[in-house]
Every structure is written in structure tokens, then in C-alpha cells.
């Protein structure tokens with residue numbers, strides 16, 4: 007038995023912007039169209055479609071997956087939408103993977119979209135109802151709270167400073183200067199981050215990614231079909247996903263155990279024993295700067311509490327030993343939630359094929375990892391791609 | 394198909410108009426405990442979990458947050474699909490076909506009674522620019538479709554009324570169904586018009602409930618179960634979401650989903666090879682429309698089958714012996730799992746008073762409801 | 777499954793620099809200044825959630841000015857918020873467990889903005905508070921009060937400040953906030 011080999015053969019994305027003229031359907035179309043063009047396939051050669059998007063409240067449409075379906079190329083096709091909160095963007099390609107790996111289909115179009123701007127007066131409104139309706143919502147929590155609570159716990163347990171964490175924002179926003187789709191690529195200093203407005207201490211304005219509109223798409227194919235489509239298929243080597251308890255106030259938030267579990271699942275599948283040596287390029291989920299550090303630890307790419315050192319020593323820079331978020335990440339490229347996760351897969355696709363242009367990491371990377379995270383700080387999704 | 398897959402356990406709560414005594418978590422927990430018992434598994438044996446939900450049906454954004462605990466799925470691979478329960482069974486089947494997972498659980502539930510403005514929410518699923526500003530009760534969409542379907546196929550309102558009579562009658566013998574009743578066709582025809590030709594009794598009523606199913610690879614199914622129900626075919630499809638360009642008469646999504654499932658199951662003549670069918674009847678006419686789309690009869694002949702009694706419990710091709718959605722209740726994402734539940738019970742010979750004789754192969758089909766054109770089909774067999 | 781492929785396409789030219797990315801940014805000016813037509817609406821989405829066995833009792837106890845958890849004999853945990861099943865052991869919990877209304881700050885934030893990014897003069901102080909009497913690490917989310925924000929620390933001992941009995945309604949807000957002991 008066992009699964010079939012699956013390759014990514016095409017990728018496309020839209021620019022990430024604060025407010026797009028295009029509707030969610032249109033963004034989905036643009037990304038899908040670009041992905042199909044990139045591998046010279048037409049929609050009739052696509053046998054199945056999977057779609058990822060986070061809360062419906064952003065777009066202001068109930069059953070958003072149904073509403074967007076034709077924009078994502080799903081007209082009269084097998085179509086499924088999954089969601090695991092912020093983890094969705096790296097999860098949806100996993101869902102696409104099993105559509106092909108199972109033998110059900112030879113091709114699958116994977117589309118992730120988020121149009122956050124329709125939610126007024128502020129897209130954060132969509133997050134007010136993520137909390138338990140009886141035991142938490144009456145306290146009036148907002149999304150910043152849980153990030154701040156987690157960041158504080160992480161800093162406290164390891165004695166990590168805000169300056170340590172700010173390095174990540176500096177690095178990623180700078181990397182994003184080279185990304186043609188980036189919303190807020192720019193040069194900032196650690197002092198700029200430290201002096202930016204305090205939102206929910208320890209979280210400051212420049213610690214966080216922006217709200218964005220955007221879409222990404224990739225095309226998956228079985229081994230036999232992939233080899234007919236392209237000389238440079240990028241293979242799925244491992245996938246992992248994992249969900250922690252919903253009782254988030256009963257967990258020690260200093261460490262994302264679910265990310266570790268998801269990573270272990272993916273590493274086992276990929277035959278990776280020493281991830282620190284065997285993974286050449288990493289795109290961990292960085293909606294807030296501390297999250298990149300938190301996730302590098304969860305991914306077993308450094309010891310607990312040691313991710314700031316790794317960053318300080320330049321290992322995670324684009325030309326370092328283990329480039330982390332060479333795309334510019336969510337902090338720089340932008341954060342249309344589900345699309346932002348899939349952007350990381352697109353980045354690996356381009357990097358592993360040597361097509362990342364100004365962002366290309368040196369040394370012809372052979373293997374990359376993308377990871378996302380979300381829900382009530384409880385989900386981990388991991389994809390390992392290789393060439 | 395690389396790997397055979399079977400349903401080896403079902404757990405469920407009886408559908409009910411209200412369930413004030415339990416939270417959704419507690420309701421799902423009950424279904425999960427029963428399903429794992431039925432499948433002879435413990436949570437640790439289950440390799441992945443698939444849940445079905447929509448944020449606005451729960452009143453919680455990113456509802457997938459709240460699913461793991463009551464399933465024993467903490468720190469396990471879990472994901473949520475915004476689909477019907479049959480979409481969940483399809484996901485589980487593919488998981489097992491990859492060889493990566495050998496036992497998978499699927500969960501869907503409804504706390505419909507907790508939704509105080511269900512029709513406003515349903516209308517919120519229509520296009521925000523073209524349709525929502527009309528501020529209409531979303532059932533107008535069913536009225537439009539029913540009208541065109543009857544016109545093009547020659548089926549009649551009387552035939553639709555016979556569907557209601559049959560399904561609510563069947564539900565009387567189903568302890569899981571919430572809305573068993575003796576309803577005469579005339580009661581339906583005389584009931585309050587909503588969006589003519591659609592009348593009050595042509596519509597299903599909401600209910601609460603939860604279903605959990607456990608699926609396994611062939612090897613594990615044979616080890617764990619005395620009566621595995623084999624997944625022979627799966628198919629799913631979405632047609633146009635647009636009200637402006639869709640086919641208003643034919644259920645194209647059902648035709649394409651059904652054909653895919655039949656192809657996989659090697660079924661060439663569904664009318665002969667399917668012994669019983671549990672297909673979506675959220676509105677009375679939908680059962681007729683889906684019968685035709687799923688090739689259980691020729692186009693325009695669904696009403697005749699009803700007249701001849703073919704779809705009755707003692708007929709040649711019983712349709713919705715459980716009572717369907719009209720009899721069981723509309724349970725949002727769980728609706729399809731209540732359809733499949735009936736197939737499992739019938740094919741195991743555990744359907745009690747409703748037990749049909751000589752049934753081996755069943756078809757279930759679900760529709761995602763207004764305003765969608767999405768559906769999922771599954772063919773299962775006891776051998 | 778047959779998939780028709782035309783002749784093998786040319787390998788792609790060179791990536792990034794030749795790619796054209798779609799997506800049109802609208803400025804605040806264009807959006808709020810009426811240069812694009814907008815449609816607005818709000819969902820009428822209302823719910824009445826069944827609290828169930830465990831949280832129903834939790835709310836009832838709050839009305840009485842008490843916190844309560846549940847005990848699982850199998851893993852020996854006293855859990856709060858209470859549940860009628862143990863998610864680790866996947867079995868029914870065994871007993872109700874009365875808890876104290878004191879605890880320790882596990883983590884906290886000082887939040888200077890509302891959800892729609894309006895500035896607050898005095899910060900809201902959300903915290904996870906590990907409740908005394910429950911197993912270690914068993915916290916609930918609540919607010920801190922009657923404390924200088926600069927003095928809040930992880931590890932701080934706190935006590936619940938309750939609303940007067942006649943104002944309590946069986947809700948988490950029956951506790952106004954927790955204050956340092």
C-alpha cells in the first residue's frame with residue numbers, strides 16, 4: 007500500500023494589500039490563474055480543488071467556502087474547504103496532498119484566500135467570537151490578549167527580552183523589501199520596534215503583522231503527471247498536523263507542543279532524523295515576531311529558549327546557515343491569514359527551484375519546511391518539501 | 394482503489410428539537426463514547442479526526458478550536474471541514490487510502506436550537522453585493538428551484554406531498570427521528586404557502602444531535618469489527634454558487650457526485666444495484682430531484698416511483714427509510730451522517746422495526762442546503 | 777484516471793523578475809472618500825447557547841460566589857473550567873471539586889487598545905490565573921484590578937473581587953476582577 011508521491015508543479019499569488027479592489031472571489035481567481043499558467047495547465051486538467059480560508063466573518067459571508075468556490079476554479083468539480091484557524095494556509099496543501107497521495111486524483115488545485123478588509127470597523131472584530139461564549143467572551147477579550155499572554159509567558163520562562171524578540175521583526179520586514187507582493191517591507195531598527203506604540207504589553211505595533219487582503223494558489227500532481235508537466239517538480243516529503251486542547255488556560259503557553267508533534271509527524275514521514283542539519287530553509291509562522299522564535303523551538307530546530315541566540319548570530323538571516331523567513335514572512339509580506347500560510351509554501355517552491363530572484367538563498371537549498379499555527383494557540387501544521 | 398475502507402463504528406444521539414440539558418461538547422462526547430464502543434477502539438487507536446462545522450452555525454469564529462477534547466483527540470491530527478458529514482467520511486476514506494492512517498473518526502453535530510436567527514444567517518450566505526441587499530427570507534431560493542424543477546420534469550406538488558407523507562411516516566418507526574407524524578398529502582397541499590409552490594409542510598424542521606463514525610483500513614476493520622460496512626464509492630461536487638447562472642431545474646452537483654461514486658464502486662445500473670437510498674430531502678421536491686440526478690429513475694419519473702410505492706419501505710427501492718431529513722430533522726453538517734447511519738444500521742440488520750429484507754448495497758447523498766449547490770455521495774455495502 | 781496533457785511545456789524562463797502579480801491596493805482616500813462604490817450590511821446572528829452539565833453548574837456556583845472544578849480519578853487532576861468528561865482519559869469525571877477564589881498569575885498583559893484599535897488611558901489587565909485548589913497549571917482567563925500596572929508580576933498571588941450577591945447573575949463577570957492579596 008502506502009501513498010503516492012505528490013509534487014508541487016505550479017504556484018501563484020496576488021499582491022498582499024491592506025484593502026484590495028478585487029473581491030475574495032477575484033483574488034482567488036487571480037492566484038489560481040497564475041498558478042495554472044505557471045505550469046501551463048488549464049482548468050479542465052484539474053480534477054479536484056481544495057480551498058482554505060479562516061473565519062467567515064472577514065469576508066462578511068456565511069459559508070464563505072461555498073461563496074468563493076467558482077473563483078477558486080471549483081465549478082462542477084470535487085471541492086472541499088478546510089480550516090484550522092491560522093494553521094489553515096499550511097494545512098490546505100496537506101489536504102491537497104492526500105487528495106492525490108490517496109490515488110483519488112492526479113491533480114489538485116490548492117487555493118487559500120483571505121479578504122479581511124470587509125470586516126468593519128476593524129477586522130479584529132472577527133476574532134471577538136473565537137473565545138468561549140460562556141466563560142470568556144463576557145470579559146470582552148480581543149485577539150491581542152492571547153498573543154500578549156503567550157509572549158509574556160515565553161519571555162518569563164526563558165528570561166528572553168523584548169529586544170531579543172524585536173530582531174525578528176527587523177529581519178523579516180527587511181527581507182520583504184525584495185518580495186514583489188509585500189505589503190510592508192521596510193528597514194526598521196530594534197529601537198524602532200521598541201519605541202513603537204505599546205498595544206498590549208509586551209506586544210508593540212512593530213511586533214505584529216498587518217491585516218491584509220490576498221490569495222495564493224499551488225497546483226499539485228501525482229508523480230507520473232508531475233514529470234510530464236515540469237523538469238523541476240518540488241516533492242512533498244512530509245506532512246504533519248496536530249491540535250492541542252481547547253482549554254488553553256490549562257496549558258503552559260511557553261512552548262507549542264502541538265507544533266512539535268506536527269513536526270515529528272512530518273519528520274518521520276520524510277525520514278528526517280536531524281532536522282537542524284537536514285532542513286536548508288525554514289518558513290515558520292510569524293504573525294508576531296516572538297512566534298518565529300517560539301516555532302523554531304517547537305520545530306526542534308533549536309533548543310528551548312535558544313531561538314533568540316540563533317537569530318542574533320545571523321544563522322537565520324537570508325544568507326545564514328539556516329535561512330528563516332527569507333520571503334519576509336507575515337511580518338513583512340503581510341498576513342491575509344490562510345493565504346499567508348500558503349505564501350510560505352509558494353516561497354519554498356520558488357526557492358527550491360532557484361526561482362526566488364532577489365530573495366534566492368545561496369547554496370541551492372534541497373529541502374525546506376513551512377509551518378503555520380493558530381486557533382486558540384493550539385494548532386500546528388507542517389509541510390516539508392524537497393527537490 | 395489502493396486500500397479498502399470500512400465504517401466499523403457508529404455513535405449518535407437521537408435527533409431532538411431542543412437539547413437544553415447538554416452543551417454541544419457533552420452531546421458530542423456521548424456520540425463519541427458510543428462510536429468508540431461500537432468500533433472496539435480507544436481514542437489512542439484513532440490516528441486522525443475529521444470534524445464538520447461552519448462558524449455561523451456555532452456562533453463561534455474559527456470553531457475548529459473547540460473540537461478535540463470531547464473526541465479524545467487532544468494532541469492528535471484533527472481538522473475541520475466546512476462540509477456535510479459525508480464530506481467528512483470522504484476525507485477519512487482518503488486518509489486511510491494514503492496508508493498513513495489506519496483508523497479515523499468523523500464527527501458532525503447540530504445545535505440548531507441554539508441559533509436564534511437561523512434564516513437571517515442562511516441569508517447571510519448569499520452574495521453580499523447581489524443578493525443580501527434584497528433582504529428576503531432565503532427560502533425564496535427553494536421556491537424558485539421547486540417551480541422550475543416541477544415545470545421541466547412534469548413532477549407535481551402532489552408527488553412532493555407524497556414524499557412528505559412517506560418520510561414522516563417512516564420516521565414514526567425510527568427512535569432517532571424527531572419529526573415522525575402521520576401527514577396526508579392533502580395536509581401538505583393545504584399547508585401555509587411560503588414561497589409558492591413551496592408550502593410549510595414541504596420543508597424540514599431543525600433538530601439537535603451528534604453523530605460520530607469510525608472508519609478503518611481493511612486489515613483493522615477485519616480485526617476490530619464483526620460487521621464492517623465497506624465504503625465502495627465516494628463522490629462530491631460543487632456547481633455554481635451564483636443564483637444568477639445556476640441550473641434551476643437539475644441537481645447537476647448530485648449527478649456529478651453520484652456518477653463519481655458509482656464509477657468508483659463499479660455500479661453501472663444504480664436502479665438495479667442499489668438496494669436502498671438515503672438521499673437529501675431537506676425540501677420535499679429535493680428528494681425527487683436528487684432521485685433523478687442520482688439515476689435512481691429516469692428524468693421526470695421520480696413522482697411515478699412514489700405513486701407506485703417503489704420508494705416505500707416495502708417497495709423495490711426504499712428511499713429514506715429513516716424518515717430522511719423531513720422525518721429526522723435538519724441537522725446542518727450532521728444531516729448526511731444521519732443518512733449514512735441508517736444505511737449502516739440497515740446493512741447490519743440492526744434497524745429494528747424498519748429493518749428491510751435482503752439489503753446489501755446502499756447509497757447516501759447529502760446536499761449542503763440553501764443557497765449552495767454542493768453535495769456528496771457515498772455507496773456502502775455489507776460485503 | 778486519464779488526464780489529457782498537451783505537449784511538454786517549455787521550462788519556465790527565470791522566475792520572480794519576470795512574473796506579474798495581480799492585486800490592486802485601494803487607499804484610505806479612495807475607500808472612505810467614496811471613489812469606489814461600497815455596499816454594507818450586518819448579519820443578524822443571535823445565539824442562546826446551552827451551557828450543559830458542567831458549565832451550567834459552574835455558572836450556578838459563580839452566582840453563589842464560589843468557584844468549582846471537576847475531579848478525574850484516573851489522572852488525578854482537578855480541572856477548571858469544569859467538564860463532565862476528562863479530555864485526557866476520555867472518561868466521565870468523578871466528582872465536583874470546590875475551589876478557592878484565590879490563585880496565582882500565570883501570565884498577564886497590559887492592553888492599551890480596544891479591539892478596534894482605540895487607545896485606552898488605563899490598560900485592561902487580562903491574565904491567566906491558576907486557581908488554588910485545582911491542579912497545578914489549571915487556570916482561567918480573567919482580569920486584574922486594584923493594582924498599579926507597573927507592579928503586576930507573574931507569580932503574584934491574587935484574590936477574586938466579587939460583585940455583591942444581589943447583582944450576581946450566574947456569569948463569569950460575577951467576579952469583577954482579581955486583585956493582589
Ligand SMILES: [Zn+2]
Nearest residue numbers: 848851862865
Ligand atoms: Zn483524567
